[in-house]
Amino acid sequence: MQVFKVQGMSCGHCVRAITQAVQALDQAAEVQVDLAAGEVRVASRLAEEQVLTAIRDEGYPAEAA
Template structure:
């Protein structure tokens, strides 16, 4: 299932790595694409949208939708 999140607070490669690792800790098979300019995180995963958003929030980022 495809999930798209708007995430505030991302600004660099470290942010991309932190978010990717947090999502893959929840679902090792997840496909993650991060667009820093658009503040978008696209995730292909069978995990729930809420669980994925919580994983991003736990890294200190704000998930807007």
Template sequence: MIQFNIPAMSCGHCVRAVTEAVQGVDPQAKVEVELGAKQVKVESQAPREQLVAALTDAGYAPA
């Protein structure tokens, strides 16, 4: 499981955008979002660097 802190995530739209960014890299990825904690947990076979790049491109760079 890979965990990211995403300070820019603040609403339901953000949750959808983050989930879609991760699943754009790995459609089979399991994504758990804790909006209040601004954390995302991802279970994926994709490399962490690839997920970071997708999140950053979507405007939600991990801290």
């Protein structure tokens, strides 16, 4: 499972936006968002950089944890 630190997440919309962005690239991806910790965990066949790009393209600063 890949873990990312993501800034600016605060609500259900953020969770949906990030989940949909990752699943647009890999429909089978499992995405877990922890708003309090500012973390996103992704189980996917995607490369780490692909996931980071998807999250960043939604407007959220992200980096590998």
